[in-house]
Amino acid sequence: MSSSPSANDADALIPEVAQLMVTALNLDIQASEISPDAPLYGDGLGLDSIDILEVALAVSKKYGFQLRADDEEKAAIYASLRNLTQHIAKHRTT
Secondary structure, three states: OOOOOOHHHHHHHHHHHHHHHHHHHOOOOOHHHOOOOOEOEOOOOOEOHHHHHHHHHHHHHHHOOOOOOOOOOHHHHOOEHHHHHHHHHHHOOO
8 A cells, every 4th residue: 555645635624724724823813714716825825924834833743744934845835725725635644
C-alpha cells in the first residue's frame, strides 16, 4: 500500500483546516464560507503575512510539522485552502 495521501484524503481535511484558520485568526466568517480554491492572500480571503505566520503556527501544533517561512514553495502552498490542505495531508505526522 502507498503511504502518500490521495486527493480524497486532502479534500476530507478541507473543512478541518478551514476551521483551524477561522479559529487561529478569529475570522468573522464560518469555515464553510472559505472557498477551497480562492486565494488566501489579497482579493481572496485577504490574509497578510502575519496571518500566514499564525496559520503556520496552528498547523504545526495540530499536524506535527513545520511550515517554514523560507520554504521556496511557500507561495504555492498558501495559494489556496486546497493547496494548503494538500500540503498538510502530504506532510502531517499527527
